[in-house]
Amino acid sequence: MVEATYDAQQNPNTSKLKGMARQPSIFDYAQNSQFRVSFPNYPKIEYFCTAIAIPGISLTAVDRPTSLANIPMVGDTITYENFEMTFMVDENLENYREIYDWMINIGFPDSHSQFRNLDRREQGGGPGRGKGDRELYDDIMITILSSKNNPVVRVRLYEAWPVTLGGLEYTQSGTDVEYLTCSVSWAYMYYDFKSV
Secondary structure, eight states: OOOOEEOTTOOEEOTTSOGGGGSOSOOOOOOTTOEEEEOTTOHHHHHTEEEEEOOOEEEEEEEEOOSSOOEEEEEEEEEEOOEEEEEEOOTTOHHHHHHHHHHHHHHOSSOGGGTTOSOOSSGGGSTTOOSSGGGGOEEEEEEEEOTTSOEEEEEEEEEEEEEEEOOOOOOSOOSSOOOOEEEEEEEOSOEEEEEO
16 A cells, blocks of 8 residues: 655645555444353353443553643553443353352452362463463453354453452342343453454
8 A cells, every 4th residue: 555645735645545445345334233252261151141342442641741731642551441241140140150259269258268269171271371370360252243143353352350240139129020130340461353
């Protein structure tokens, strides 16, 4: 692609760019219901997932002081938002308790023996990882699907762990059956995209 040039009025001059290079290659829009979530070590969580939000990121600006005003410049620190997920709770609360036990495993509120007391499917935190505190984390894989349910993009959140788990609200005053849903928030190291 040729770099854009500018005319005398500083308007971009696009006449040197090929017309086909300016056209999108995909004309289908992303659908917000086309996704799958997977947790390698906690499979009961993913089955009932109803909503997710791919986290946003922000880049800090650095102010350069001058005698007139501070001028913002490009910073070098990225902040990732937490990964938010909503899931339906099964009748035996198994998927809820899976996250609850994971958090108890990390926080050990009753005794030190609760720390890292859960068995992992991938011992040692997965291939290529050491043991120890890595067992507290799990990678989250989000698969974005096309309009024809084919995977097109994978988003991987590295070394995630649950930060907040919402409560369960039961009531006898409802006029219709409402199924319980719960929200959970995850912190993680970073995430990346991979085309499939």
